[in-house]
Amino acid sequence: MKRALRLRRPADFSRVRRKGRQYRHRNLLLSLCENDLAHNRYGIVTGRRLGKAVERNRIKRRLRALLMSLHDGLRQGFDIVLLPRRAVLRQPFNALQRIIRRMFAKAGVLA
Numbered sequence: 051m052k053r054a055l056r057l058r059r060p061a062d063f064s065r066v067r068r069k070g071r072q073y074r075h076r077n078l079l080l081s082l083c084e085n086d087l088a089h090n091r092y093g094i095v096t097g098r099r100l101g102k103a104v105e106r107n108r109i110k111r112r113l114r115a116l117l118m119s120l121h122d123g124l125r126q127g128f129d130i131v132l133l134p135r136r137a138v139l140r141q142p143f144n145a146l147q148r149i150i151r152r153m154f155a156k157a158g159v160l161a
């Protein structure tokens with residue numbers, strides 16, 4: 051993922067959580083907030099409760115791949131944070147793709 055498309059500063063993550071809208075699924079939490087940019091920025095939060103480093107990194111890789119595949123089909127100008135739950139580890143890739151697509155549609159960011 052390109053550097054310009056990533057949320058990096060803790061202040062950005064907290065702003066999205068504080069001012070943004072949240073959409074919940076039993077496997078995933080989606081937070082989004084408008085930004086003043088012409089493109090979306092993405093962040094993925096994986097804590098230690100999610101599992102060991104190998105599992106956390108696997109989840110992040112899968113979610114990044116899904117976000118990049120959907121990037122062109124999304125409305126632009128949002129900061130998006132995904133917080134996966136432990137059950138994501140057991141989800142096949144195509145099920146995870148359906149969940150994320152459904153959450154983006156519910157949030158109204160699908161183009």
